[in-house]
Amino acid sequence: MSRTRWRLILNGKSTGNTDLREAVHALRERGVQLEVRVTWEDGDAERYVAEAIDHGVDTIIAAGGDGTLSEVAETLAHRPEPADALPSLGLVPLGTANDFASAAGIPDAPLEALTLIAQEAARPVDLLNIDADGKHWWCANVASGGFGTEVTVETDEGLKKVLGGLAYLVTGISRLGRIDPIRARLRAPGFDWEGGFIALGIGNGRQAGGGQVLCPDAVIDDGLLDVTVIPELTGEVASTIGALLKGGKQGALEQVAHRTRAPWVEIEADQPITLNLDGEPVKARHFRIECVAARVRMHLHPGSHLLSPP
Known part of the structure; x- marks a missing residue:
């Protein structure tokens, strides 16, 4: 695996997830430079996305439920850069219902979800603007x-x-x-x-x-x-x-x-x-x-x- 840089933005409600902690260590052992940021209050995700872009991160991963996914996707959508100039987006489903992940077929297990991100190329996807x-x-x-x-x-x-x-x-x-x-x-x-x-x-x-x-x-x-x-x-x-x-x-x-x-x-x-x-x-x-x-x-x-x- 090439030396890629990931930033995982974790919903603060899921900080005690041991499976995720082990999965992060496993990806680091495979050669991924993976850093974790935890959201505690409004505005955290936007700051972390801006920081990740400034640091030249390749992929930003939302670790949480549908709300966390939307929050991270929204911060990317606010950026002036076109999609192909922004970090790609991944998801580790840790929410209550995980509706998007269920429909998309994203695995529940954190290691499997992170492995999917590593193995599958990013594809352009739509967002809703309201x-x-x-x-x-x-x-x-x-x-x-x-x-x-x-x-x-x-x-x-x-x-x-x-x-x-x-x-x-x-x-x-x-x-x-x-x-x-x-x-x-x-x-x-x-x-x-x-x-x-x-x-x-x-x-x-x-x-x-x-x-x-x-x-x-x-x-x-x-x-x-x-x-x-x-x-x-x-x-x-x-x-x-x-x-x-x-x-x-x-x-x-x-x-x-x-x-x-x-x-x-x-x-x-x-x-x-x-x-x-x-x-x-x-x-x-x-x-x-x-x-x-x-x-x-x-x-x-x-x-x-x-x-x-x-």
Whole structure:
């Protein structure tokens, strides 16, 4: 293996992960110059990315959940350099649900995830750019709204630690008796929908909120958003929501879902609504979400479901 320089940006909640510590030592023994930085507060990731670029690092690795991945990807997206002039991006999934990693086929074991980064060339991938009432955000996986977003936001941190992704299902079941549709209008090229929805997914990736497969056909290198709207339902609400939470029974979703694929989508609502941007809840009355093609380069297996077929 050539003498490469990596910088691993670790979510502070995962500093006690012994498997990761051992994996870091193993990669160093293989010849990788791998340094670790730990995030404790807002702004840490941006500082560490800037530092890594100044140090000539080849690859920056997000070690954490979907939020950590988005935070690191966002700091790269803010840079003025083109994607091919920036360090490549890798992921070691250490979060509660790891929705992006699950859909992308990134191994859970830290050593396997780091080995994948070492063995697979980085590929250009898209990011979502979100304007929320004039404020700007970036998202690597899925912008989601509705019932699933409320479940994700309301799930207790202690419950997540004990149950992992199952915590979202437990919280969701407890909410089944109080599902209120959210009224909004969605507009995209060739698509105009207005009404009440119980779930909304705008994907770069395919799933969010602990396994809700809202955008089952999304890929992250086509320059397009996959938009899914699940309207308010008059019957069989519990079974449909159960399918959403468990990420299965896609046939149930297909019967009610409104879908489109477009380079951008606008969402307007009379009252502020919340979108979950990879764990970051953002509330606004107007959202414009654009797909920024090939904004970063990421290490993924060439057979990943999130990549377009060759």
